[in-house]
Amino acid sequence: MTASLPSAAPASATLIVAESLELEGEALGAYLERACGEDKALRQEVESLLDVAGSRFTEDFLEEPALESLLADATLAGEPSQIGDFELLRRLGEGGMGTVYLAEQHEPVRRKLALKLLRGPRSSHLRRRFAGEWQALARLSHPHIAALYEVGTGPDGASPYVAMEWVDGSPITVRCDQDRLGVRQRLRIFLGVCGGVGHAHEKGILHCDLKPSNILLARYEDRYVPKVVDFGIARALDGPLYEQSERTRELLLGSPPYISPEVAAGGGHQQIDVRTDVYALGLVLYELLAGALPFETEGTSLLAALRLISESHPSAPSGRYAGLDAATREAIAAARSLSPRQLRRRLRGDLDAIVLKATARNPKRRYGSPAELAADVERYLDRRPIEARPPTAFYVARRFARRHAVLVAAAGLVVLALAAGLVSRSIEVDRASRAVVKSEQIRTFLVELFENADPERAAGSALTVEELLQQGTERLRTDLRDLPLIRAELLQLIGAASTKLDQLTAAEEAIREALEIRLRLLPAGHPDLLISQNELGVILRRLGWLDEAETLLAEVLEARLQEPDVDLESLARAHSNLGNVYFSQRRYAKAEARHREALRLRTQQREANETSETRNNEAISSSNLGAMLQLQHKHGEARPHLLRAVEIFREDNPTLLGSALNNLGMVERHLTTWRRAEGLLRKAIAVLEASLGPAHSRPLNSRRNLIFALLDQDRMDEALEEAQLALQNAERVEDVISRAQVWQTAGLVQRRAGDFEAAAVAQQRCIELVAESRGPAHPVARRCLGKLALARALAGDEKQALANVERLKELEGAPDSFAAELDIARALIELGRFDQAAPHVQRYRALLRGRNDGTALYELARIRQGQGASDKARRLFEQAWRFRRDRCGPDHPLVEKAFEAMEAVPGSEDPAS
Numbered sequence: 001m002t003a004s005l006p007s008a009a010p011a012s013a014t015l016i017v018a019e020s021l022e023l024e025g026e027a028l029g030a031y032l033e034r035a036c037g038e039d040k041a042l043r044q045e046v047e048s049l050l051d052v053a054g055s056r057f058t059e060d061f062l063e064e065p066a067l068e069s070l071l072a073d074a075t076l077a078g079e080p081s082q083i084g085d086f087e088l089l090r091r092l093g094e095g096g097m098g099t100v101y102l103a104e105q106h107e108p109v110r111r112k113l114a115l116k117l118l119r120g121p122r123s124s125h126l127r128r129r130f131a132g133e134w135q136a137l138a139r140l141s142h143p144h145i146a147a148l149y150e151v152g153t154g155p156d157g158a159s160p161y162v163a164m165e166w167v168d169g170s171p172i173t174v175r176c177d178q179d180r181l182g183v184r185q186r187l188r189i190f191l192g193v194c195g196g197v198g199h200a201h202e203k204g205i206l207h208c209d210l211k212p213s214n215i216l217l218a219r220y221e222d223r224y225v226p227k228v229v230d231f232g233i234a235r236a237l238d239g240p241l242y243e244q245s246e247r248t249r250e251l252l253l254g255s256p257p258y259i260s261p262e263v264a265a266g267g268g269h270q271q272i273d274v275r276t277d278v279y280a281l282g283l284v285l286y287e288l289l290a291g292a293l294p295f296e297t298e299g300t301s302l303l304a305a306l307r308l309i310s311e312s313h314p315s316a317p318s319g320r321y322a323g324l325d326a327a328t329r330e331a332i333a334a335a336r337s338l339s340p341r342q343l344r345r346r347l348r349g350d351l352d353a354i355v356l357k358a359t360a361r362n363p364k365r366r367y368g369s370p371a372e373l374a375a376d377v378e379r380y381l382d383r384r385p386i387e388a389r390p391p392t393a394f395y396v397a398r399r400f401a402r403r404h405a406v407l408v409a410a411a412g413l414v415v416l417a418l419a420a421g422l423v424s425r426s427i428e429v430d431r432a433s434r435a436v437v438k439s440e441q442i443r444t445f446l447v448e449l450f451e452n453a454d455p456e457r458a459a460g461s462a463l464t465v466e467e468l469l470q471q472g473t474e475r476l477r478t479d480l481r482d483l484p485l486i487r488a489e490l491l492q493l494i495g496a497a498s499t500k501l502d503q504l505t506a507a508e509e510a511i512r513e514a515l516e517i518r519l520r521l522l523p524a525g526h527p528d529l530l531i532s533q534n535e536l537g538v539i540l541r542r543l544g545w546l547d548e549a550e551t552l553l554a555e556v557l558e559a560r561l562q563e564p565d566v567d568l569e570s571l572a573r574a575h576s577n578l579g580n581v582y583f584s585q586r587r588y589a590k591a592e593a594r595h596r597e598a599l600r601l602r603t604q605q606r607e608a609n610e611t612s613e614t615r616n617n618e619a620i621s622s623s624n625l626g627a628m629l630q631l632q633h634k635h636g637e638a639r640p641h642l643l644r645a646v647e648i649f650r651e652d653n654p655t656l657l658g659s660a661l662n663n664l665g666m667v668e669r670h671l672t673t674w675r676r677a678e679g680l681l682r683k684a685i686a687v688l689e690a691s692l693g694p695a696h697s698r699p700l701n702s703r704r705n706l707i708f709a710l711l712d713q714d715r716m717d718e719a720l721e722e723a724q725l726a727l728q729n730a731e732r733v734e735d736v737i738s739r740a741q742v743w744q745t746a747g748l749v750q751r752r753a754g755d756f757e758a759a760a761v762a763q764q765r766c767i768e769l770v771a772e773s774r775g776p777a778h779p780v781a782r783r784c785l786g787k788l789a790l791a792r793a794l795a796g797d798e799k800q801a802l803a804n805v806e807r808l809k810e811l812e813g814a815p816d817s818f819a820a821e822l823d824i825a826r827a828l829i830e831l832g833r834f835d836q837a838a839p840h841v842q843r844y845r846a847l848l849r850g851r852n853d854g855t856a857l858y859e860l861a862r863i864r865q866g867q868g869a870s871d872k873a874r875r876l877f878e879q880a881w882r883f884r885r886d887r888c889g890p891d892h893p894l895v896e897k898a899f900e901a902m903e904a905v906p907g908s909e910d911p912a913s
Contacts, residue, residue, distance in 0.1 A: 011219035048521065071903040075828075083161055084152050086115055102166060105149075113149055114166040117159055137164070137231055139203040144196030146216075146229045166226045169218030173287050177335040183226075183346050186288045186336075187377050187806050189217065189224050194229045194374035197281060200367065201274050207233040208272065210280035211258040212287065217375035235272055257297040257307040258283050258780040260362045260514065265310035275363040278373055282358025282366070290317035291332030292324060296810075308810045312777040314359045316547065318347035350380050363777070389551070416648055460887050485528075492532060497534070503734055504543055511536045525559050534577060540699075544778065550585070553578045566642075575604060576624060583628065592628040599625050599816040616656070621774040630667045638667050655698070658688035662702045669709050672889055678713075681706040695732035704745045705730075714893040716753050723749045737780055740769040744784050747791065763788035782808065786823025793830035801827050825859055834866035854883040858898055870905050877902035 036043040081088055088102040089112075093100045098118040105111050138150035149163040169175060171195070193215055193789040200207060207214075207228065214230045256264075260279040264271065287293055294314035297305040320343055321329060333343040354376050360366045367373040376386045383612035423454050494510035498504070522529045537552035561567050563872030579594030599621035606614040623645035629638035642664040649657035665680030681702055688699035703726045710719040723746040731743040747762030766784035767776070775781075789804035803826050821844040828837035841863065845856040881898035889895070 010060065052764050053095070059750060077317040083115060084150075085114070086163060088115070095169065105163070106239050106377060108171060112166050114146075114164045115161055124694045137162070139205055140200055140231075140440065142199040144192045145200065146227055154166040160819055164229075165227070167216040167218050167229060169216040169227065171212040172217045172226055172284065175219075175224075176288060177291075179219075179234040179298040180337050182288065182337050183343075183351075184381060185666065187381055189226055190288060191374050191377060192226045192287055193228065193284070194281060194370040194377070196226070197277055198370040199230075201277070204236050205231065206272060206274065207231060207280075208233050208235050208279050210277055210284060211260075215284065219651075223729045232774075238565065255534045257293055257295055257309065259306070259309060259428055260363075261310045262363055264306040273363070273367050274285045276368050278368070278370060278752050279363070280357055281370060283375060286314070286317050286320075286355050286859055288361065289351060290321040291335065292320055292329075294320055294359070294841075304806070311399045311771075311775065313775050315346075316352040317355050318344050318352050322346060350386050351390065352388060354380065358387040359773055406859070463525060488514040488528070488532070491517075492528075492535070495535060499539060504539055504733065506541045508536065508543065511539065525563070530556055530559055534574070536579070537578055538859055541577075541584055542735070544584075546581060546585050550578070550581045553581055568605050572598040572605075572617065572621065576600070577622060578627070581632075588628055588632050592625065592632065595621060595625040595628050611723050614646050616653060619645040619660070621658060623649075623656065625665055626660075626667070627663045630663060630670065633670065635667050635671050639664070642667060654687050656689065656690040658684045658702065661687065662698075663707060665702075665709070666705055669705070669712065671889065672710060672712075672892070674713050677709050678706065681709060694729045697733055697735045698737035700726060700730060700733060700738055700742060707745055707749060711749065712892075716749075719749050720753060736769055736773045738781050738785070743769065744787065747784070747787055748857065751791055751794065753785070756791050758790055759791040760795065763791060783823075786827075790823050790830070793827040798831055806811060822855065822859070825863075829859065829866065832866065834863045838863050854880050854887065854894070854898070857883060857903070861901065865905060874902060875907045877905060 031807060032043060080263050083101075085107060086105050088101045088103050091099060094103050101115045101117065103113055103115040105113060108292035136439070138151075139886065141147065147165040147168055149165065151160070151162050153160050165432065165588045170178070181189070197207060197210065208230070214228065216227050216229055218225055218227065225536050237386050263276065294317075295312060296304075297308060310912060315323075320641045321332065326340075328683070329340040329343075333340040336343055338346065354373070354529065357376075358367055358373050363818070367376070372387075374387055379386045430817045458524060490512035491510045495507045495509075495514065498507035511532055514538055515529075518526070518529045531748050533552050534556045537549045537556065540546075540549035540552070553574070557571075557578050560571045560574045563571075575598040577596045579591045579598065582588070582591035582594060583786070599618065602614070602618040602621050606618045621762065622641040626638040626641035626645065628642070629635075640661055645660040646657065646664060649660055654852070661680050661684035665677045666676075667682060668677035684702040685706065686698050688696070688702060692698055703722060707722045707726070709720050710716075710722065723742075726742045727746055730739045733739050743762050743766040747759045747766065750756075750762055753757035763784045770776075770778045771783040776785075785804055785808045789801050789808060792801035793806060805827055808820055808824060821840045825837045825840035825844060828834070828840070838860070841860050842855055844859075857876050861873045861880060864870075864876060865873035877898060881895060881902055883899055884892065884895045
């Protein structure tokens with residue numbers, strides 16, 4: 001094995017060992033010399049840890065399926081045939097912790113068992129660790145944990161052994177797939193695993209290495225029994241099972257990819273508690289259900305795997321499954337006795353939520369124990385509401401209805417009959433008095449709030465609107481505690497006002513609290529409850545928390561659809577808001593369908609009663625639908641919808657007018673009517689800044705679109721000026737994603753201007769902003785990472801460019817992967833790595849389904865040219881030139897660029913006009 005030396009010495013023994021695992025011979029010695037320097041104690045510790053690590057990360061006990069090991073041709077030639085009272089029958093496996101045999105005991109009972117023997121010269125640490133496993137097993141007695149029978153020493157008196165229950169089974173995932181077990185059957189088996197691990201925790205033992213190969217599934221007559229095995233690196237909650245150095249405790253914490261994020265980040269043994277095992281259980285459940293793990297660590301280095309695990313949020317199992325290729329999805333679904341469509345539908349919702357809670361990156365957000373995880377799985381199996389999902393009233397009601405379908409159908413008739421005669425009487429009697437009390441309480445609160453904002457009471461300084469809203473929120477933490485529904489209404493008002501001011505974090509906090517109050521006190525489907533759910537979903541979409549937003553808004557839409565006399569505008573708004581989530585998820589076809597339905601409903605309202613309000617609502621849907629069509633390159637169909645919206649909004653709605661002008665400008669840009677696009681975008685900026693101010697996400701987005709239009713025309717100086725202005729305004733915007741996207745755009749402009757260092761700095765700033773608040777796997781951070789790789793490659797920094805390419809590959813699978821594929825390809829082309837670049841261009845073309853094909857053709861031509869295939873390169877350059885000419889016109893800079901590249905290929909001829 002050969003490997004290049006790492007460029008810099010890691011700071012700890014753990015990282016040095018992780019790097020060293022990939023080195024051998026002289027390379028290993030040279031690296032240890034550089035990494036440890038003059039620190040002899042550190043060198044000695046690292047060498048000791050390497051001995052231990054060899055037993056952890058190579059061939060540990062039962063790493064292979066037990067049944068396959070048993071069937072292997074493992075003879076006992078040259079080995080003992082008897083150990084104590086046990087006759088050795090066959091060698092099952094061998095690893096760093098010793099040799100495991102299938103043995104038979106004759107007295108006092110006749111049974112087969114697994115005997116693990118530590119033979120030969122071993123380090124003192126391995127002997128202590130072997131003893132620690134005995135200590136762990138000695139505490140445990142559970143039907144789902146392989147039992148300890150006996151501990152002793154071999155014939156030489158120096159080789160310790162442990163005799164354990166032999167499990168005639170296979171890893172849990174393998175056996176479930178082989179026997180084509182369904183989802184519910186897998187979940188019931190998983191409950192047994194949780195029970196075994198939970199018992200270990202009750203006895204003060206953490207397993208620390210849970211994975212499918214350490215959970216064997218056997219079949220006894222007509223039932224499946226899972227057994228947890230291999231407590232070789234177990235930890236005790238009440239003290240060490242065996243004496244260890246601090247650095248050793250840091251190293252032996254699990255096996256990638258099942259190691260927890262806090263441990264992968266270098267937290268060491270101090271970060272370990274029961275939630276570490278819960279995380280691994282969550283990954284086992286993930287694999288049992290979806291047939292894959294959330295992170296692709298196969299083929300990566302140990303350090304790369306640890307970094308990916310520590311920095312990334314697992315994707316939902318349904319989304320991960322949907323992202324696999326068709327053949328793999330078909331095979332996984334068949335192993336669960338389902339079709340691919342049925343499996344994805346089964347995973348979505350409750351099962352996604354359970355797995356994501358178990359595998360949350362932050363341990364505080366996980367289940368607190370295996371028992372809590374098992375309880376939620378049992379709730380799912382019983383069709384009861386689970387704890388992992390927000391307990392919205394509609395969700396709870398729906399689960400009840402599914403659990404008691406017959407009862408609900410019968411009881412519903414009785415309830416409806418009684419409601420007409422009883423409920424109306426009680427409501428009408430006290431409605432007036434309650435309205436008076438409510439109005440008076442709200443009036444009193446607002447009067448006192450604004451009196452406190454008086455400059456004379458505030459030491460001469462008037463409060464801003466933002467400060468006033470913040471003060472109101474603070475007061476509501478203590479005021480009106482005995483009137484929770486009035487508190488909820490005031491919080492809702494404060495949240496709505498904060499949203500209009502672009503103070504999204506404050507808005508989320510206020511409306512989430514209002515929703516929690518209303519969930520406790522209001523019945524399912526109550527109008528106020530749906531308002532809170534709807535507003536929170538809208539805010540979460542803008543903050544980038546799309547999964548939770550989709551859940552909330554889908555439930556609102558479902559509730560509206562169930563209302564017998566639903567208000568058409570409320571229903572249209574529910575369709576529209578869910579469509580906006582699909583838009584943010586780049587699921588444009590689904591977004592278009594929602595917005596078409598919203599437009600149909602609003603047109604129906606306007607035709608029945610034409611007012612300024614109904615016209616305005618119809619125009620909102622026209623603008624939204626136009627945007628969806630534009631994003632799908634249906635520009636001719638999009639334009640009439642947007643023109644209609646602009647015409648209506650001109651009357652009295654500057655904010656909506658600005659958004660419609662922006663969308664229309666993007667249509668004109670894609671139709672290559674550059675001047676018209678520029679004019680519309682500049683007008684959109686002016687209207688939005690006059691209405692919202694320059695430090696707001698909406699005018700910033702329009703300015704970014706203007707920059708793209710200027711780049712389309714190769715007007716570089718003006719694009720640089722606009723980018724600088726956008727950066728200045730972005731510093732005052734609360735929304736992190738909006739600020740990050742401005743830096744991303746500025747980096748693009750700098751790269752096009754030839755300042756590659758400035759481009760890299762801008763993209764790095766984008767990554768830092770997003771990673772701090774949303775994590776490094778967020779789509780915006782991914783896009784910036786790809787552009788950072790390209791900027792580094794253009795600057796000639798091959799090392800950093802390749803490092804960024806590898807980092808981006810580790811995050812593969814997030815949204816917008818087509819952009820990542822293109823940036824990877826371009827970076828590799830700039831570095832002259834044409835063979836490596838080709839697959840990324842092909843994936844880019846496949847993901848775009850034919851859109852923007854001129855770019856793909858151009859980059860593919862560069863690859864063929866670099867590979868020396870001049871004829872192919874010339875044909876591809878010509879295709880790219882023709883495509884761009886037809887789309888952009890003969891004088892566009894991109895057309896000229898493709899033509900010049902075509903002419904530069906040796907032997908090329910002028911193409912026909």
